[in-house]
Amino acid sequence: MRTVDGRVAGRRGQATRQKLLDCLSEMLSSSPYRDVKVIDVARKAGTSPATFYQYFPDVEGAVLEIADQTAAESAELAELLAGRSWAGKAGWQTAQELVDGFMDFWRRNDAILRVVDLAAAEGDKRFNKLRMKILNAVNGPLTEAVAELQAKGRVDKDINPSAVAGSLVTMLSSVAAHQKGFSAWGVKQAELKPTLSLLTYLGVTGKKPAR
Structure with a gap:
């Protein structure tokens, strides 16, 4: 599992990445896809937008990961x-x-x-x-x-x-x-x-x- 810049994510990083995906999945259940913002996903996951961008280029990239x-x-x-x-x-x-x-x-x-x-x-x-x-x-x-x-x-x-x-x-x-x-x-x-x-x-x- 790698970050956006190519670094290998450790166990903690992988857990953070999955938590962001889980939070995004939950938000898609109640919000239109295009209304979901990075800052909202990060806040729900208890982290920062900067951390989100370590693992995904944007919300669409994270959505593609969930779809995959x-x-x-x-x-x-x-x-x-x-x-x-x-x-x-x-x-x-x-x-x-x-x-x-x-x-x-x-x-x-x-x-x-x-x-x-x-x-x-x-x-x-x-x-x-x-x-x-x-x-x-x-x-x-x-x-x-x-x-x-x-x-x-x-x-x-x-x-x-x-x-x-x-x-x-x-x-x-x-x-x-x-x-x-x-x-x-x-x-x-x-x-x-x-x-x-x-x-x-x-x-x-x-x-x-x-x-």
């Missing part, structure tokens, strides 16, 4: 699909656990994922690359799952596995980002997850689940 950490953690999403079956009751369980894990990941990282989505939509290639890394953690395994079922004759041969997977991942990420909004439509979380699980299972297998 989140992208690395998205490997847990791929684990939800590793070696899993999409046949029968096991497949229905796979769909449910994928939806549960995906929604939980988005909820835990809601603040930084909103910033990533915004910056990516504005054309920032750095944030778009991280966004794709997160989504690819699910898109890749889903594409392979559909292709495998297709090879076994269980899915229509004219279906494009990448198109199916991409559509499902887009659905999941859009719904996950809008979880709070569903309550305004009278949809409870307890009702939302089974619906997403059903749509995911149908999308991958083309069949109704065996429950």
Whole structure:
């Protein structure tokens, strides 16, 4: 772990750096990204702006670091699909656990994922690359799952596995980002997850689940 000027940060320095990131993450939950100032992050962390600048060039640089950490953690999403079956009751369980894990990941990282989505939509290639890394953690395994079922004759041969997977991942990420909004439509979380699980299972297998 190095400082902005290239020096290796010691244990205390690493702890200070992480505290700054933790404080910034907390602030992103309640403040618009562009309203967050270095002095506010430093004050919340109990240090000075000068210390902040030892570790990050600016707030955006620190936000990118948080986004990068989140992208690395998205490997847990791929684990939800590793070696899993999409046949029968096991497949229905796979769909449910994928939806549960995906929604939980988005909820835990809601603040930084909103910033990533915004910056990516504005054309920032750095944030778009991280966004794709997160989504690819699910898109890749889903594409392979559909292709495998297709090879076994269980899915229509004219279906494009990448198109199916991409559509499902887009659905999941859009719904996950809008979880709070569903309550305004009278949809409870307890009702939302089974619906997403059903749509995911149908999308991958083309069949109704065996429950």
